[in-house]
Amino acid sequence: MPLKVRVDRNSCIGAASCVAVAPGTFELDGEGKAVIKKKDGSTTSDLVSYLDINDTEVNIEHAAKSCPVNAIVIVEVDDNGNEIRQVWPA
């Protein structure tokens, strides 16, 4: 099933482990919070489909697991993009 990822900006403390592990997916914005880099060049902390990210599934997973405050949330979606279940934090 397809996956999507988002950053909980309220939890993110700007530790940047995610940026170190998956620089193709994450960067810090002007507020020191992690955002997700999309293929179209835009960035957001909201849910992004893995299909719109230039990175591997395993890199994104490792980045999420590296976050000290579990601010990176991964969800599984159905073919219509609707959330089925939360994959991480488990």
Ligand code: SF4
């Ligand atoms: S590792 Fe977590 S706390 Fe650090 S910048 Fe990334 S999302 Fe934020």
